[in-house]
Amino acid sequence: MRQPLSRILRDRLHIGLLLATIALLAYGGLMVWSATATMTGHTALVQRQLQGVALGLLPLMVLWLLDYQVLKAWTGPLMVALSLLIISPRIPGLGASVSGATSWLQIGSIRLFQPSEPAKLLFIVVLAAVIAEYGGRIEKPRDVLKVAGFAAIPMALILMQPDLGTGLVFVAITFGMLLIGGLKGRWFVALALAGVMLVGIVFGLNAVLVSALNKPDGVLIKSYQLDRLLVFIDPARDPKGAGYNLQQSKIAIGSGGLTGAGFGMGTQSRLNFIPERHTDFIFSVLGEQLGFVGAVILLGLYLALLASALSVSGSSRDLFGALIAAGLISMWTFQILENVGMTIGMMPITGIPLPFMSYGSSFMVTNLAGVGMLLSIWSRRYGTTTT
């Protein structure tokens, strides 16, 4: 029987999620406009960002209409697709490397997208399917190892790219989903310890290999990555080199003060002192131009987004849906923490953009697809299915 439109909207549309997303898109659009205002190709950059939003609406709609439960049946192919996505930039004829670790998929001379972005979503879906099997309780060591193994494969692949930033996002997603999935507290401690030990081994081995093979650029970890970490520990180290970005970013945000220099104003943004200011360091532009007030408004919008996602997760008709939502929450929360944190010296500098704000189509499409998934879960919370 046909339902009135208002009923359909109420059932299928999460008003909070929608409003938070629209507000973030608007805020992000304005900031990209402002950040690129004094750059060459300003108009083209803004246009491409808007195209990215438009492009992202397509997967949003498709995933919204699609019953997410269908994805559960495709775990095997999705796992393969995920692995292929991650290693695709390394496949001859398909990959392109831009500025270090930013890897692109390209065919011929046409650059398509950054495969690491959709990989995050696939990782969430695959891991949700795996964890959902345990019905909300992961207690036996065998089960823990199996889940950890599933998570470890794409993680290992992404770290080999090397893409430390996305690897960290995978870690955050895994932890968040394991929390909802029912991993016991002591296992978290064990996994965290194992992770710390692994990092220690990697760093130690890197140091040994660097001196043994005489490769100052780094073997397991690139030297610029090491620099970023060292600068995080000691910001005064090398203020003209690796510490420059952090210092300029902090100056920008700090000089913004309570209410900022004003939209489109701010000498740090206007005079190019902020590096990568429309992508990774867009928050520095926001901080300088709109001040503490503008920053808190952004954090408030994120709170609305994450609270909406939590309500979706809690309303899910099944554990699979709840896990997907939890994965998205973890992904966004970690990216917000890492991106905003790095601009103010709380976190080491990695190439992680700010959700819905940073310039970049692959990233925008991925985030909008995530919103689509949430809407799909929300739409089906009562067990109703389309058609």
Added chain:
Amino acid sequence: MTTFRQLLHGRFATLAVVVLVVLGTLAARLWSIQVISASGFTTAAEANRIREVSLPAARGRILDVKNRPLVTNRPVMAVTAQAAAAQDTTLVARLSTAIGVPTDEILKRLASYKQARLAPRVLKVDVPIQTASYLVEHSSEFPGVTVEESAVREYPGGSLAAHVLGYTGEISEVQLNAASTPDVQIGDVVGKSGVESFYDKVLQGEKGFRRFEVDNQGRVRTVLAEGAPRAGKDIRLTIDRDVQAVAEKSLLDALAEAHRQGFTKAHAGAAVVLDVKTGAVVAMASVPTYDPSIFLGGVTPAAWAQLNDKASEYPLNNRAIMAAYPPASTFKAVIAAAGLQTGVITPSTIFNCPGFWTGMGKQWGKWCWDHSGHGDVALARAIGQSCDSYFYEVGKRFYEAKGEKLQAFARSMGLGSTLGIDLSGEVSGRVPDAAWKKAYNKNYPEYQQWLPGDTVNMAIGQGDLLLTPLQLASAYAALGNGGVVVRPHVLDSVLAQDGSVSVETTPQVVSDPHLSAANLSVLRSALVGVTTTGTGRGAFRGFPVSVAGKTGTAQVAGKDDYALFACYAPASAPRYAIVVVIEQGGHGGSVAAPAARQIMSKLFAVPYKVVHTTDISR
């Protein structure tokens, strides 16, 4: 369905807490940065974008008394660089090759501490146009390096009046540290000697500034503020370029004449021409001299070493004020004035000159320069013939009169202390007395007592008496102007921007020995006698202007005699006092006096005639 939701309930709460903690932590940290410590970051942002450079002010010109330029400015190109260039070793090496400045010198200039952190450092001034255009064309290879317009001193007369004018150079570290104003920076050109140094503040002007906004590459985006520099003021000297040129020529000619007479060690000398009434220095020459243009853009170490080598006779020294000589017989005019003034002698007092004077006892006998003796002499002939015995006797009487009246009179003539001329480096000379001798010989008790012979030696201008050529000229000016010592000066006036006079030197009386007109008249006729019938007659034979002067031949231990001549002229209405000293030049009447005649030919527009004469007096 409800079972898993119940199971998950606490876990959602945990996840919500994690989200809140993350967002709350970020907000707290942002509060700390943006609200609590915002001002520090605002300052850092300003430091990032604002650059300030100072705009040099044009240095004032130096003109002669007739407004003819002695020192002007010439526009040149200067190479500057940002301090950060020091970190780029390949850039420094490339710069070194391009502008021909050693790398360590470039690094020193880039590292200069006192300079405003952001202002560019001057690396080289006066680069050839080829170098300037090379740097501009290859600017991408020389980041932070700029070519700017600047100016250096130009000397239309070459080395003319070099000692009076002085030279300029880059401010030294000592001067930088001593500077009280903050806008003094390395690379600033300041006066190092002479008028350039003494009137540096006037000539310097006020720097301007330009404050602009730069981007992260240091490229200028907008000029925020600008203050135009204020050019330094032109100054007019009392020096007459033409007289100065002749004075310098006369010294060189005198050196040649001395060599002709066999005094081959003569290499140095000085000449001073004063206006007797005002103390204005019409000419001041010192040989050997130097070319001030070698200091432009920094003197080379080799040239500097040569200027300070003993063999070079120290050409940087202005002997007219920095060297003190025994005045010898030129001092007899001062002794005569002292004797008349204090009543030790009268114009008609007669002393006998037997050739060998034994006034202090046979064992302390002293020769007159004329061993055959002058017989009975009064003052006029004693001066005219430069009789030593007469003045030995005057000296002895001063000693016997006690109270050091001779020294007191000498000091009242402006001797024994600096006259305060507006040039740096003036020495005080020496008027010896008992106190001085005691202090001077403090480690030699047997030489501490002032003896009759000390006063007697002083009475013929020898002994421990030392005067600068300027002091001697000033004393003769006093004899010529009616009896007052006027402060000598080289500055006529400071000119305003439109050329009008803004500050003018007014004549200043240093001291007044209270000479009576009658005594001055006696001295004048005695001194005229020197150039008409006395020791200077050969030098002034046929000279149409009446000159009141005195020759002198000073004995200096281990050296050939120094030739001196001091005078004022015209004798009837004195206008100028002139002193010439030729170190190791022989006799005053045959070497120094002809030089003075040469200068006076110019002063009085008399046709110049070379004179070769002899003088055996001292």
